[in-house]
Amino acid sequence: MSVPVTVLSGELGAGKTTLLSGLLESADCDVAVLVNDVGAVNVDADLVEVRTDLATGEEVVALENGCICCSLGGELSRAVIQLWKEHEFDHLVVEASGVGEPEPIARQFVRGPAGGPYDLSAVVTVVDARRFHDRFADADSGDAPAVQGPDDSGTRPLADLVLAQVEFCDLLVVNKCDLVSDAERDRVAAVLETLQPRAEVVTTEHGVVDPAEILGVERFDLEAVTDAAGWKRAIETDERGDDHAHGEAGHDHCADDNEDHEHDHAHPPERYGIAVDTYHRRRPLHPERFAAFLADLPDGLVRAKGLCWIAGRDKQAITMSYAGSETTLEVTGRWIASFPADRQETYRRGQPDLPWDEEWGDRETRLALIGRNVDLDALEARLDECLLTDAELDDDWLEYENVAPTGMGETTVISIEP
Numbered sequence: 001m002s003v004p005v006t007v008l009s010g011e012l013g014a015g016k017t018t019l020l021s022g023l024l025e026s027a028d029c030d031v032a033v034l035v036n037d038v039g040a041v042n043v044d045a046d047l048v049e050v051r052t053d054l055a056t057g058e059e060v061v062a063l064e065n066g067c068i069c070c071s072l073g074g075e076l077s078r079a080v081i082q083l084w085k086e087h088e089f090d091h092l093v094v095e096a097s098g099v100g101e102p103e104p105i106a107r108q109f110v111r112g113p114a115g116g117p118y119d120l121s122a123v124v125t126v127v128d129a130r131r132f133h134d135r136f137a138d139a140d141s142g143d144a145p146a147v148q149g150p151d152d153s154g155t156r157p158l159a160d161l162v163l164a165q166v167e168f169c170d171l172l173v174v175n176k177c178d179l180v181s182d183a184e185r186d187r188v189a190a191v192l193e194t195l196q197p198r199a200e201v202v203t204t205e206h207g208v209v210d211p212a213e214i215l216g217v218e219r220f221d222l223e224a225v226t227d228a229a230g231w232k233r234a235i236e237t238d239e240r241g242d243d244h245a246h247g248e249a250g251h252d253h254c255a256d257d258n259e260d261h262e263h264d265h266a267h268p269p270e271r272y273g274i275a276v277d278t279y280h281r282r283r284p285l286h287p288e289r290f291a292a293f294l295a296d297l298p299d300g301l302v303r304a305k306g307l308c309w310i311a312g313r314d315k316q317a318i319t320m321s322y323a324g325s326e327t328t329l330e331v332t333g334r335w336i337a338s339f340p341a342d343r344q345e346t347y348r349r350g351q352p353d354l355p356w357d358e359e360w361g362d363r364e365t366r367l368a369l370i371g372r373n374v375d376l377d378a379l380e381a382r383l384d385e386c387l388l389t390d391a392e393l394d395d396d397w398l399e400y401e402n403v404a405p406t407g408m409g410e411t412t413v414i415s416i417e418p
C-alpha cells in the first residue's frame with residue numbers, strides 16, 4: 001500500500017517546524033519527515049502552464065524538460081524512495097524550504113517515480129497571521145506595505161512566493177493568531193479564501209492543531225489545485241464569458257458565482273471589502289506609462305496576475321505578477337500571432353478555443369485583480385490610460401523606453417515608489 005504524504009509549505013518563520021514538532025509529539029502513527037532545503041529552487045509552475053497555453057506542440061516538452069523542478073525532482077525522489085526502502089512508517093511529511101514553492105515538490109509525488117511508493121494526500125501551507133495581515137490584509141491602516149526584498153535567486157519578490165504558496169495548497173494553517181486581534185484574524189482568513197477559494201482554513205497559535213486535521217486531509221488533486229488560485233479562476237471565468245464587447249472588462253466580483261468549480265466556502269464576506277475583477281483589453285500597453293502605473297499601485301491591491309501585451313514587445317507574452325509591493329514582469333511565452341501564418345495555423349488548430357482577434361490575434365492583456373478596500377474600477381480606468389491612444393498606434397513602438405524583459409524567462413521587477 002502506498003504511504004500517504006503531506007507537503008508542508010510556508011514562508012520562513014511562519015511556524016512550519018513548530019507545527020511539525022507538535023504533530024510528531026501527538027500523532028498516533030509513525031511519521032517520517034524530510035526537510036527540503038533546496039533554497040535556490042524557484043520555479044513558477046503557473047508560468048510553465050502559461051507557456052503551455054501559448055506554445056503548443058514540441059515547445060512544451062522542451063520547456064518542461066528544461067525546467068528546474070525536474071532537477072529538484074531527481075534528488076527529492078531519490079531521497080524519499082531511499083527513505084521508504086530503509087524505514088517503516090505510516091506517513092511522510094515533506095517540509096518545503098521557505099523560499100521554494102510547493103508545486104514542484106507535489107508534482108514529484110504525482111508524476112515522478114516517488115508516485116509509486118507514495119500517495120500525496122495534501123499540500124498544507126502555514127501562514128504567519130501577523131505578517132500576512134500587515135502585508136496583504138491591512139488596506140485601511142493607510143500604512144505603506146512593507147517593502148519586500150528579492151528572494152535568494154535575486155529575481156523574484158518574496159511576497160510573490162508567499163502568495164504562490166497560498167495559491168497552491170489544500171489546507172491553510174493560519175498560525176501566530178496570538179499576535180493578531182480577532183478582527184484581524186478574520187480579515188486574514190477572508191483574504192486567504194479569496195486568494196485560494198478551494199483550501200480549508202484552520203487558525204492556530206503555536207502550531208497547535210489536531211494531527212488528524214493535518215495528516216487526515218486527503219484532498220490533493222493536481223488539476224483542481226492548479227486551477228484553484230483566485231486570480232486564475234477570475235481569468236478563466238472571464239475567458240468563458242468572452243463575448244464582451246471589444247475592450248470591455250469582465251466584472252466577476254469574486255468568481256464565486258462560477259458554479260463549474262468545486263467551491264467549499266462562503267463568499268468572502270462583503271464586509272471585508274474584498275473584490276476580484278478581471279481586466280481584459282486587446283490594445284497594447286504603453287511601456288512607459290505602464291511602468292509608472294506599476295510603481296504607483298494602491299495599498300489595497302492584494303494580488304494582480306495575468307498576461308500583458310506591452311507595445312514594443314511584439315513577440316513576447318509577458319506575465320505580470322504583483323504581490324506585496326513589487327511586480328515581476330516575465331516573458332513566459334510567445335504570441336502565436338507573431339509566428340508565420342502556417343505555424344499560426346498549426347498552433348491554433350491545437351487550441352481551438354483560443355480567443356482570436358482579427359487584427360491582433362492572441363495578443364491581449366488579461367489580468368486578475370484582487371483587492372481589499374480598493375476601487376478596482378478606478379484602477380482599471382488608470383490601466384486604460386496606459387493603453388496606446390489611437391494616435392500612438394501609428395508610432396514606432398520600438399522607440400519607447402521599455403524596461404520589459406525580452407528573452408524567454410527573463411524578468412524585470414518594478415517596486416512601488418514610496
Ligand SMILES: Nc1nc2c(ncn2[C@@H]2O[C@H](COP(=O)(O)OP(=O)(O)OP(=O)(O)O)[C@@H](O)[C@H]2O)c(=O)[nH]1
Pocket residue numbers: 010011012013014015016017018019097098175176177178179204205206207
Ligand atoms: N508568537 C508566536 N510565535 C510563534 C508561533 N508559532 C511559532 N512561533 C515562533 O516563530 C518562530 C519561527 O517558527 P518556526 O516553526 O521555526 O518557523 P518555520 O516556518 O519552521 O521557519 P523556517 O524553518 O525558518 O522556514 C519561532 O521562534 C517560533 O517559536 C505562534 O503561534 N505565535
